[in-house]
Amino acid sequence: MGELTNMFTEGDLIIRPPFQRLFRWNDDQKSRLIESILIGIPLPSIFVAQDEEGRWELVDGLQRMSTLLQLQGLLDEASYPALTLIGTKYLPSMHGLVWDDPDDPTKALTPAQRRDIKRAKIDLKIVQRGSDPQTKFDLFQRLNSFGSKLSSAEIRNAQLVGVNPDFVEWLDELSAYDSFKTLVRLPESDLIKKYDQELVLRFLYLHELNDDEIRNIRNFQDGLEDFSVDLALNFSDDYRDKAGQIFKETFDRLASADEKILGRWDPTKMDFGGKFLNSSFEALAVSLGFLIRNELPTRTDLRQCAIEFWTLPEMTARFATGQSTEARLRKMVPAGREIISP
Structure with missing residues (x-):
């Protein structure tokens, strides 16, 4: 020391x-x-x-x-x-x-x-x-297997700083954006594990993909790693400005609709309850970001969109039990885009 x-x-x-x-x-x-x-x-x-x-x-x-x-x-x-x-x-x-x-x-x-x-x-x-970025990531995974376990987001953060610290600073800025923090409401344990940065990267990765590309994801974590490294290596001011604006607009609009909109809709209480859910994030935030990025029309009643999402037949109390990330994405993202589109 x-x-x-x-x-x-x-x-x-x-x-x-x-x-x-x-x-x-x-x-x-x-x-x-x-x-x-x-x-x-x-x-x-x-x-x-x-x-x-x-x-x-x-x-x-x-x-x-x-x-x-x-x-x-x-x-x-x-x-x-x-x-x-x-x-x-x-x-x-x-x-x-x-x-x-x-x-x-x-x-x-x-x-x-x-x-x-x-x-x-x-x-x-x-x-x-x-070092080669992929080599560095593999090294972190190997070192991590011998010691106390780090989350995939912590390993990725360590790797990306070595590739492009300015890119990681930008991820930090986005993860600290007020509307985003309000909507995801992550506990301290998740913040320590850098899950907020994980969600920012998930948004950046998925909001660029069309429905067919979403359905063709075979290994989500591998795709996210490749996207992250490539983005860090080729990070530009143009991307920072455009993607940052889309990110902020997306979460500003969702937060304005309902600060709890990324939770599960409870029809008995007529309110969103419980903690932040990945399924809501993918169906609402990722979908809205895609439509904004491609300058497509969107509904303005986003709270009602979220309610309609939770009333879909597949959104039962048992939903996502045993579901892989890839299977969940194939259902959630196209469904969300269809609901949010007028």
Whole structure:
């Protein structure tokens, strides 16, 4: 850990500002990380991408690395004041402690505790930025199979940063768009696993495909990976502007219709309830995005469109049990496009 800290202060470990804005752990989560280190619990791997000058750019592990830097007072003081710890289950005596306090050592971690943190071992995975993108993705999958499991979205995020960090910054911007966040209402556990970025990529991938192309998808994850890498490699300002505008218009219109529109329609309550559902996302958001992209007419009563979608014969309480993503897409997307078209 001490070596990574030194690399950060010397400019050899880079945390890009757009990623730092995603530092969203609360003080309790940060304190539990410090507790884990002090009682000897191993930390998950951190991924970095090496640039052409040999510097390391943080790819995955932002919450952990930023917590350790904030504890030491090494982040921007205006945005991230030095961390004051909270008492934890196994170390309640940590409550109110800071990294160091020359005026009152009783308010700070002990020298032994600071040394334990500096000497903590963090497993580091390095990917060469010049590597072939598909090779890098395969490498992440292989490394992941030997350690603690990462989600496919986390692996993809690590890979894409190594291909084109500007593209990943743009995905972050879209995933933070207010209408999108309001509609998908993801729990913190999904946000940590970067499922919000997964949904953004799904929208970008699927909203370009016509019905026949949707029906011909044989392996959705492989198609999404190929699309993501290709888009990162060929990312342009024109694509950013056009696709970004379609994305925002799509989710603005859905949010204006009903902020819960991507949940299941409950006819007994005459309202949308429950959590966000992929089937609604595919039938409504992907379908609306396709129609907007191709400048085709759409109905304006999107709330009623969603109700009609849930009254289709196949949308029973048992729907999607055992359904593959590919089978679900073949039903949901064409059905949604037909309903939303006037």
